[in-house]
Amino acid sequence: MAHMMADSSPTTGLKQRLAHPPTKVRSKFVRVLRAYPLVFVGGLMVLALIFVAVFADKLATFNPNFQFANGLAPDGAPLAPNHTFIMGTDDLGRDVYSRLLFGARVSLEVGVFASLISLFIGTTLGIISGYYGGFVDSVIMRITDIMLAFPFILFVVALVAVLSPSISNIFIAIGVLGWAVTARIVRAEVMKVKEFEYVQAARALGSRQWRILFKIILPNIMAPVIVLTTLAIGNNMLLESTLSYLGIGVQPPTASWGSMLSEGQQVFEYAPWLLYYPGLALMLAVLGFNLLGDGLRELFNPRRVR
Amino acid sequence: MISYIIRRLGGAVIVLLGISIITFVIAFLVPANPARAIVGPHAPEALVLQVDKQLGLDQPLPIRYVNYMNNLVHGNLGMSYVLDQPVTNLIEQRVGATAQLALAAWVLELVIGIPLGIISAVYDRKIIDHIASLLALIGISLPVFFVGLELMYWIGFRLNWLPVGGTGGFNYIILPGLTYAITGAAYYSRLLKASMLDVLSSDYIRTAKAKGASPARVIFGHALRNGIIPALTYGGIDIAALFGGVVVIEDVFGYSGLGQLAVQAISNLDVPVIMGTVLFATAFVVLVNVVVDVLYGIVDPRITYS
Numbered sequence: 001m002a003h004m005m006a007d008s009s010p011t012t013g014l015k016q017r018l019a020h021p022p023t024k025v026r027s028k029f030v031r032v033l034r035a036y037p038l039v040f041v042g043g044l045m046v047l048a049l050i051f052v053a054v055f056a057d058k059l060a061t062f063n064p065n066f067q068f069a070n071g072l073a074p075d076g077a078p079l080a081p082n083h084t085f086i087m088g089t090d091d092l093g094r095d096v097y098s099r100l101l102f103g104a105r106v107s108l109e110v111g112v113f114a115s116l117i118s119l120f121i122g123t124t125l126g127i128i129s130g131y132y133g134g135f136v137d138s139v140i141m142r143i144t145d146i147m148l149a150f151p152f153i154l155f156v157v158a159l160v161a162v163l164s165p166s167i168s169n170i171f172i173a174i175g176v177l178g179w180a181v182t183a184r185i186v187r188a189e190v191m192k193v194k195e196f197e198y199v200q201a202a203r204a205l206g207s208r209q210w211r212i213l214f215k216i217i218l219p220n221i222m223a224p225v226i227v228l229t230t231l232a233i234g235n236n237m238l239l240e241s242t243l244s245y246l247g248i249g250v251q252p253p254t255a256s257w258g259s260m261l262s263e264g265q266q267v268f269e270y271a272p273w274l275l276y277y278p279g280l281a282l283m284l285a286v287l288g289f290n291l292l293g294d295g296l297r298e299l300f301n302p303r304r305v306r
Numbered sequence: 307m308i309s310y311i312i313r314r315l316g317g318a319v320i321v322l323l324g325i326s327i328i329t330f331v332i333a334f335l336v337p338a339n340p341a342r343a344i345v346g347p348h349a350p351e352a353l354v355l356q357v358d359k360q361l362g363l364d365q366p367l368p369i370r371y372v373n374y375m376n377n378l379v380h381g382n383l384g385m386s387y388v389l390d391q392p393v394t395n396l397i398e399q400r401v402g403a404t405a406q407l408a409l410a411a412w413v414l415e416l417v418i419g420i421p422l423g424i425i426s427a428v429y430d431r432k433i434i435d436h437i438a439s440l441l442a443l444i445g446i447s448l449p450v451f452f453v454g455l456e457l458m459y460w461i462g463f464r465l466n467w468l469p470v471g472g473t474g475g476f477n478y479i480i481l482p483g484l485t486y487a488i489t490g491a492a493y494y495s496r497l498l499k500a501s502m503l504d505v506l507s508s509d510y511i512r513t514a515k516a517k518g519a520s521p522a523r524v525i526f527g528h529a530l531r532n533g534i535i536p537a538l539t540y541g542g543i544d545i546a547a548l549f550g551g552v553v554v555i556e557d558v559f560g561y562s563g564l565g566q567l568a569v570q571a572i573s574n575l576d577v578p579v580i581m582g583t584v585l586f587a588t589a590f591v592v593l594v595n596v597v598v599d600v601l602y603g604i605v606d607p608r609i610t611y612s
Contacts, residue, residue, distance in 0.1 A: 145317070146324040149592050153550035154568055154584060161572045162335050238449050242554055245451050246569065258449070265455055269463060279452035286447035294443070 038295030045288025053104040060098035061086070065253040068093045078271045088273050090263060099255035100277055106244075106256045107285060110171045111237035117175025119229050122182025127213055127221075129183065130190025140183065147180035156239065157248060165248045174236050182228055189221040196220075223300035227293050234289030241282055257282045311600055318592045325588045326378070330371050333577045361387075374581075383585075384578035386571075393582035396567060401586075403473055404563035407556070408548050410483030411490075412541060419491035423498025423537065428525055430503060439499075442492030450551055454485040454558040471559040482555045490551065493544065494537050502533035539602055546591045 033040045052059065062068070062085075072093040073079060081088040087096040129140040156173050163169040193199060194217060202216050243249035244258030252259065257278040264274030341357040358364045362373060377384060383393035422438045429435045461481060462470035468481050505511060506529050514524050553565030560566075564583055571579035 142317070142320060143324070146321050146328070149321055149325060149546060149588050149595070150584070151546055151549040151553065151587050151591070154553055154565075154587065157553075157569065158329075158332055158572055158580060158584070162332055234447065238447075241449050242451065245449070246554070246557060248573075258451075261449070261452060261455065268455065268459055272459060275452065275455055275459070279449065279456070282452065283444065283448050286449075287444060290443050290447050 032299065036295050036299050038291050039299055040295075042288050042291030042293070042295050045284060046292055049104060049108060049285045049288060052101055053108045056101040056105050060095075060101050062095040062098045064094065064098040064102045064255050066094065068095070078267060078274065080271070081273060087277050088271070090260070090274055091267050091271070096260075096274065096277055099260060100257070100281055103255045103257040103260060103278065103281070104285070106167060106250050106254065107237045107240060107282070110167060110174070110240035111233040111289075114171035114174035114178065114236040114239075115229050115232040117171065118177075118179040118182060118232065119225065121176070122179035123186050123218075123225060125179065126183040126186025127190050127217065130187035131194055131213060131217065133191075137187075141187070144180045144183050147177065148184075150177075152177065153239070153242060157243065157246065160243060160248050165243075165251055167250055167254075170240055170243055170249055171236075174239055178232070178236070182225070182232075185224055185228060186221060189224055190217055193217050193220045223296075227297045227300065230289055230293035230296060234286040234293070237282070237286055237289070307603070310603075311596075314596045314599060318596050321592050322585075322589055325592075326375065326585060327371070329581055329584050330374065331367075333581050334367060334370070378585075383582040386576055386579045388571075388574045388576045389579070393578050396579060397564065397582060397586055400563050400567050403561065404549075404552060404556070404565060407479055407482055407561060407563060408545075408552055410479045411486035411548060411552065411555075412544070414483045414487035415491050415494060418487050419494030420498060420534070420537070422491065422495035423502065424525065424530060426495060426499040427502035427506065427529070427533070430499075438495070442495045445488050445490070446492045448489055450485060450489050450554050451558045453488050454482065454555055457481050457485055458559070471561065473560075473562045478559075478561065482552075482559045482561055485555050485558070486548070486551050490544070490547070493540065497540050498533060498537040501536045502529045505529045505533045535602075539598055541598070545594050546588075549587045549591065 078091050079085055079089045085095050090096055125140050129137045155177055159173040160169055163173060199216055202212050240249060241258030244256040245262045249258055250256035260278040261275060268275050341354045341361060341363060362370060385392055386396060389396060422442055426435045426438045458470050458481060461467050469478050472478055511524060511528055514528055553569060556563045556565035557569050568583040
């Protein structure tokens with residue numbers, strides 16, 4: 001994949017270099033991009049998703065929830081993609097393209113907020129557990145074991161059903177239940193970092209505990225946390241779609257990729273596009289975060305010098 | 307070794323107790339009154355109170371928990387509110403179907419994941435590796451139910467090779483199993499790739515090559531044999547995910563197993579069945595993890611328990 005990112009030609013590169021001596025930052029940036037194409041490709045996909053989600057109302061051609069009288073065939077069947085409805089219509093005569101754009105909002109919103117909540121809980125518990133050790137550590141790790149033993153989807157489904165389905169309850173449920181993996185990884189990192197000389201030095205110099213924890217240890221464990229969070233956003237987007245598919249996610253008429261798929265399932269024998277578009281949108285969105293996360297993991301890996 | 311097993315089982319009991327408390331609290335946070343749900347919306351208030359009393363729902367929560375646990379240790383998970391059967395019977399009727407599906411899913415996961423992992427490790431950073439890795443990553447990025455619906459559409463509906471859904475013999479397991487395998491194989495291929503690369507760079511592989519062992523012997527006889535252990539033990543950890551994934555897949559394919567039972571119970575507010583299925587699934591996961599840890603020590607004598 002690396003050759004795709006290569007300079008257009010050596011001469012233009014040379015001319016540019018003679019005209020503007022490159023700054024160190026820029027050349028490093030380019031070098032990193034070339035060495036880690038995954039970060040580049042994944043990052044672009046994620047940016048595209050954010051763009052679509054933010055400007056959904058500008059990019060949409062129709063109101064996503066409006067049921068068009070001319071959006072259904074005379075026999076009541078959904079319309080295949082055409083000039084007016086570029087991705088066709090669904091079984092209620094709504095524009096699939098516009099719904100797809102607004103679905104990106106829901107997906108990203110749940111993915112990001114759920115991940116931030118579990119990131120916050122997981123990191124806090126992980127740092128406390130790893131730094132203090134002993135009894136506190138065993139208690140937190142036992143709770144983590146409990147959380148990890150649950151069939152996660154079942155747990156989230158049950159909690160959302162109890163809280164009543166809504167976007168905020170979905171990301172609260174996913175966030176509050178999904179911190180265990182983060183806590184474990186943060187704990188392991190903290191245990192490694194706290195033995196390093198600079199932490200010992202800070203302790204010897206009499207730094208306050210919160211300073212050691214949040215100013216010295218936290219920045220040094222950020223790399224795996226960022227990777228984990230990037231991957232978690234993609235996973236949580238999948239989870240949101242699953243909940244909406246099962247009918248306990250985002251409620252109608254709000255468009256979500258998961259609910260679009262479950263509605264499309266009713267008529268997919270004669271309207272297969274109702275599955276392709278939301279399915280592929282989800283796949284591309286999640287793939288973007290997975291590529292970015294994998295790329296960042298390589299980028300942060302100190303053992304891999306390029 | 308014996309003391310390690312005892313300690314692990316002790317830990318498992320604590321985890322299970324924690325799970326029972328969390329499940330119990332969530333299940334009884336349900337805002338709707340289960341007694342009202344049973345007798346119907348138009349029944350007189352007196353009848354609701356009577357049913358409340360019958361079910362013991364008029365008692366305070368801690369007492370209900372103690373009663374519940376008392377029944378539990380006697381092997382009684384209560385009666386389903388909706389299906390009018392003991393929960394243990396319901397679980398018994400469906401556990402076989404879910405076990406078959408989970409086993410098929412796991413086997414197919416290995417069938418897809420292991421070759422991808424071997425290819426990626428042998429052709430590390432070649433174009434074939436990139437393609438195999440990308441395929442695996444696309445698999446992880448796909449929503450389970452989308453894969454299920456597409457397989458159903460193409461293989462079941464268009465090609466008519468396999469049944470579209472339902473429960474029955476072997477034929478009914480293939481599509482749901484394949485669905486899970488496609489979305490999960492990447493975990494195995496990545497683990498296998500990483501551990502095979504470790505092995506391939508070790509001294510004894512160099513020795514084997516120097517002795518003139520054929521590439522096939524080096525790859526399959528040495529690297530795969532040693533590298534596959536972590537990938538196989540991942541199966542133990544994967545069981546929780548397997549249960550979770552099966553929940554959604556059973557719903558998609560209308561396969562009547564534990565997952566479908568649980569999802570229906572959640573939408574019916576059938577609290578004893580929710581409790582029963584979640585507890586059963588988690589207990590199974592916890593016990594399998596203990597067994598895997600112990601087996602790991604038997605298979606790999608380098609591991610010591612302290």
